[in-house]
Amino acid sequence: MHDPFLLLNLPRGFDLDDCVLRGALIKASLDWHPDRFALASEQERQRAEAKMAELNEAYAQLRDPLQRAEILLSLAGFPLGEGSDHTSSPEFLMEMMEWKEKAAEHEKGDNPEQLHVFCQQLQQEIDQRVEKLRDGFRAWQKADYCPGTVAPLRALLTEAIYLQRTLDSLQEATQHHHD
Amino acid sequence: MVYSEKVIDHYENPRNVGSLDKDADNVGTGIVGAPECGDVMKLQIQVEDGVIKDAKFKTFGCGSAIASSSLATEWLKGRTIEEATEIRNVDIVEELALPPVKIHCSVLAEDAIKQALADYQKKQEEKS
Numbered sequence: 301m302h303d304p305f306l307l308l309n310l311p312r313g314f315d316l317d318d319c320v321l322r323g324a325l326i327k328a329s330l331d332w333h334p335d336r337f338a339l340a341s342e343q344e345r346q347r348a349e350a351k352m353a354e355l356n357e358a359y360a361q362l363r364d365p366l367q368r369a370e371i372l373l374s375l376a377g378f379p380l381g382e383g384s385d386h387t388s389s390p391e392f393l394m395e396m397m398e399w400k401e402k403a404a405e406h407e408k409g410d411n412p413e414q415l416h417v418f419c420q421q422l423q424q425e426i427d428q429r430v431e432k433l434r435d436g437f438r439a440w441q442k443a444d445y446c447p448g449t450v451a452p453l454r455a456l457l458t459e460a461i462y463l464q465r466t467l468d469s470l471q472e473a474t475q476h477h478h479d
Numbered sequence: 480m481v482y483s484e485k486v487i488d489h490y491e492n493p494r495n496v497g498s499l500d501k502d503a504d505n506v507g508t509g510i511v512g513a514p515e516c517g518d519v520m521k522l523q524i525q526v527e528d529g530v531i532k533d534a535k536f537k538t539f540g541c542g543s544a545i546a547s548s549s550l551a552t553e554w555l556k557g558r559t560i561e562e563a564t565e566i567r568n569v570d571i572v573e574e575l576a577l578p579p580v581k582i583h584c585s586v587l588a589e590d591a592i593k594q595a596l597a598d599y600q601k602k603q604e605e606k607s
Contacts (some may be wrong), residue, residue: 382583384590385512393510396519400539458514465517 303375304358314372314437316362325359365430366464369457372437378450380458387451387458396462399425403470415474422467429460482542483576489546494553497535499523504606507599509591513583518544522591524555524563526599531555531563536591543581547571547588555592560599566592 305312308324332351337344361367370380380387388396399422406415436453443449482490498521501508505526512519518540525533534552538545550571555563568585571577577585 380514382513382515384583384587385514388512388514390510393512393519393521396512397510397521397537397539400519404539461514462512462517462519465514469517 304361304371305375307355307358308362310362312372312375313441314365314369314434316368318363321359321362325355328355365433366457366460369433369437369453370461373450373454373457376445376450378447378454380454380461385458387455388462389455392459396459396466399463399466403466407470407473415470419467419471422463422470426460426463426467429456429463432456433460481578482546485550485575486542486546486577489549489575490542493536493545493549495533495535495549495556496537498537499525499533499535504602505599507595507597507602509594509596509598511587511590511594513540513587516540516544516583518584518587520544520548520587520591522548522551522588522595524595524599526560529559531558531560540587541581541584543575543577543584544587546575547577547584548591550574551588551592560596563592563596 308321308328310316310321310324329352332348332355334345334348334352337348340348361371373379385393402418403422406418409415433453433456436449436456440446440449440453499506499508501523503525507524507526508521509523510519510521518538520536520538520540522536523534524531534555536548536552538548551566554566554570566589568582568589571585571588572582575585
């Protein structure tokens, strides 16, 4: 499997400082920078370009905590999987339904202040889960990635992804409005 | 994404949107989701004398997810519980001419039906 941690020569883990990540990208990019291939053959130049694209992609994936968490779970052999969700509780899905209902109202409404407050609330819900993920991944690492403790991590991440998608699509839709 | 006419029809005129009393004995509720697309779907059935008298849904998601659940409620009404278990996602795919990338929407609808039926049956067992 494609491992962005390996590509950027970083230790696998959820805790990842932005500066460290940025540094790792720069270091890994040195050998592949287009300037070094100005006089190289077309084939070599293309290879370097592809490598740079791969490194940038790895950087973008690791920078986003939710994608980082998803990658860590996949690498450990517990991918979230696509399609129907068999992880979330009906209670959470009900709660999600309410968030979506409110998001739909804010999308139609014309009150930028209320919209802003609502987006902040959603962001808080996401942040809370990211914090819990941080603790969870630390505990999981300490437990030598014992499969027994992976379920709550998957549930937390799944919830955070729902909330993030809702926030993203609301922001996308409302930006459009005000342009 | 090009949607079929049937998807557009269900999307623009969704049938049976709404909610039923989830605490009622004769109502079964199914709630499912797909995190990657952020879709959430709720589907409810109201059963009288073993026949589904009413079905309602509420879906937040793409056109195909809305159309799949809208069609599911149409198909559920008038069926017995037995008959309702026979609805398969492939039937929804065929009816709505869903493209391969949207097949998961029909799976979501089938899961919602199964959950609603299971919820109803659980309530009946608890009652007796």
